[in-house]
Amino acid sequence: MLADIIDQSSTSIPLDADVMNFPAWDSLVHVKILLAIEAKTGRLLDSDLISNIKSLQDIAAALNHHDG
């Protein structure tokens, strides 16, 4: 998802990428990520999730949370 949004190969994104250590993850990308998660899950994210998504792992957790 992040690779699609920033138009980079997924192999160029470190697994520990987060808003602090990955410069391409700017505010516009952040908006797109959260909207993409909402589109994928088909519902608005709650504020806990919104304020806790800061890393690739958090994105995966948000998507898994929906699948689970």
Place this chain on the structure above:
Amino acid sequence: MSAPNRSFGAVEILTERLILKPVSPLSFARQTLHWTKDRQAMSDLQMKVDGWTLFSWWRKLRKLTRKKRMCHGIWLKEGGGPVGLHMALINMPSRDVGTGILIGEQQWRGKGIASEAKTAIINDLFQRCNVNRVTSWVHARNFASIHTMHRVGFTREAVMRQQIALLDGSLTDHLGFGLLRSEWLQRQGEPVAAGVRQESAN
């Protein structure tokens, strides 16, 4: 403990791309009145969304620059008019500062201006003004500002459920973010977002 509020007047701050200057309300109001037509931006700042005039915008800016407040206009070093506004209000005796930021020029949103400006002003607040914590409130649908909070190092501390009415009438949560002086000190050894450096004009 060192004396609180040693100097809570705004000073000029330079960052990698920006000049942050104390606001002169009348000239700033003249240059930025068109920002008040951006209903979304005004709504995000919890300001009224309609009916702004040069007089009412000037009065608002004048209020934002009064005692115990600090208001910086945000300019690009490359030139042009102001692109944004950062506001701060100190609460004594806890030395807690409430802050807010507006990037008024739409073409400069999503380019890291808010993170760069906020980081520099927060550095100034902790270094020069001796504050103990900085607080910022953001509604839950303002994803870009939440990103800024993460970048600058804030922790989400509070949720006021369904406190904010959005422009479409729906309700959303209000999120309180905080950054303590001890956390800021701890972060000084870490890489800073957006390569911000700060030079006081004094």
